[in-house]
Amino acid sequence: MRRPGFVVAFAVLTGMLCTDTALAQSTTGWPVYGGDSGNTRYGKLDQITTKNVQRLKVAWVLQLGTLEAQESTPLVIGDTLYVTSSSGPKHVFAVEAKTGTVRWRYSPEIPADVQQTTCCGLDNRGVAYAKGKIFVTRLDGYLVALDARTGKELWKSQVVDYTQGAAITSPPTAVKNLVVTGFAGGEYGVRGYISAFDQDTGKEVWRLYTVPATGEPGSETWKGDSWKFGGGAAWYVGSYDPQLNLLYYGTSNPAPWAAVVRGPDSSAYGDFTNLFTASTLAIDPDSGKIVWHYQSTPYDAWDYDGVNELVLADVVVGGQTTPVLFKADRNGFFYVLNRKTGKLISAEPYVFVNWATGVDKASGRPIEIPEKRPRLDTWARDICPNLFGGKNWEPMAYSPQTRLVYIPTFNLCMDLAGRTAEYKRGMFYLGSEWDLAKVGPGGHMSEAIAWDPIKNVKVWGNKEELPFMGGMLPTAGGLVFHGNIQGWFKALDASTGKLLWQFNTGSGISAGPVTYELDGKQYVAVVSGRLVTPPSFLGHIGEKIFASSPPGGALFVFELPAP
């Protein structure tokens, strides 16, 4: 019963009911990073099916013009496709969604020294759209509004001073008359915040610090002045439920990684949980205040960011249709929360987890195994998952057709030790020594899994040799599309995981695919371009990844040719 209301409200949000004729077809487009404001990434189109996907061919290709990691999800509004390149972004392209012909290009000059303050690659994950405007976030900490028709810059606002060690890599969230964004910087000791800007003027409307200052609620969870450089950066995308009028964001690791700076050097951390890091936040978008929070990794010492996307769905729990959110946390547990109240429904491991035996249902806290917590100058060995997490930013997806969540997972472990850390502005603030190149049980390094979020079981899994597989796209045609780091773009049977079709894009795929319909025809699109920086953390495994495909940067669009 909730669903129709959700769809209508969402349609208003994204301009679907807009009278603008150029936007009239956007019900079959891809209007927001996660497909819908609930980040389900479910493609409602069903022309391409398990029966005909073998005939899928390239319709057109757009070269993105950069070779750094390509992580962008294109948007399709009406008959226009918007896609970003890496490195700033170096380019935002608006192209005809049918042919790839470029309509306009926005190519901002980004200061060269952003490399110093961008921890993990010069990436950009795409733009947001609302009411005729394209919103672009940049590595130099700016948020820019462009005219969606012309690419003309309408306003430019500074979100954060990047020189302190901040960068914006993910698209903002359009909510009502606001555009909301966080930023990255948990590795540089930023004090995270999420801020909202007026869509028309670019004026900052509110700012929510994710780490409270002395005297504010939650400040008692920090040792001394450690909150000042406490991290908690909301560097990935938000979700929005227009019916509950709640905006959801995840927050990163606390800074520095060495926990002893922020509390006791022990698993018995008591109240030193370091709020609101490694958490899910439900925010009132009108006031910018936290309505509820759930901290998945209190007093994090493993770099288990809590930023992974919140996927909103209405599912039957104990006989009752319940508004929930799903989160495949970096810490290895799959969380199902009531998204209205924040109440924990379930938290079970979706990958091999050995740092905690489970999640205590009453407190919501992981039940830690003390020898798996790195302490000052003391190694914790063979911790699974490693700091890339059971899942990283590569997006998962939920299909209401199969009622399964499709997750690109990692199977890697690590050794980690705490070291002495001193904060210096603009420098890494880690206090840590690590070895991430440890393969988990089974010898594979990643796996595409279909996860039943109610029964908490893996329905099927396809193991991949190398880590960093791409995001997921289930469709109404009974398919799941995803790429891998070798550059293969695959179509699987959504019910069984059976490989039905694949295409070699020539460079690794991490981004999530999208699907759209134009003039009665379904297209599937994905950005290809291998990660550069994260594989470098993996030593000899990283060398294998670099050997598996060259760097690249291209958008591939597929169609079924006329029979």
Place this chain on the structure above:
Amino acid sequence: MTGWLLARGASETAPPATNPFHADASVVPVGRSLFNQHCSHCHAPNAINPDPSRDLRRLKLRYRENMAHVFYETVTEGRPTKGMVPWKGVLSEDAIWKIFTFLESVQREP
């Protein structure tokens, strides 16, 4: 290129930097740990980096007899447009040369 320019620019005003721990194998494990704490987020644990532009096992191949000097100048002054921050005032001279001694132990031969 930048490194070569830095090295050349510096060589006109200052004597080339030399490693006080040169060939002292006992320093290597200490240098390795320091490297893994301060450098590995960009240059990879144990310097095993698949990205040629950040692979410090290639210092000798690239800079030959100027290797120590280019290393010292780059670490202390940084290369801001290449992502390298200046470490002067953060790492001591002692730590910088211990890290270098570790790197000497993992150089690829021409």
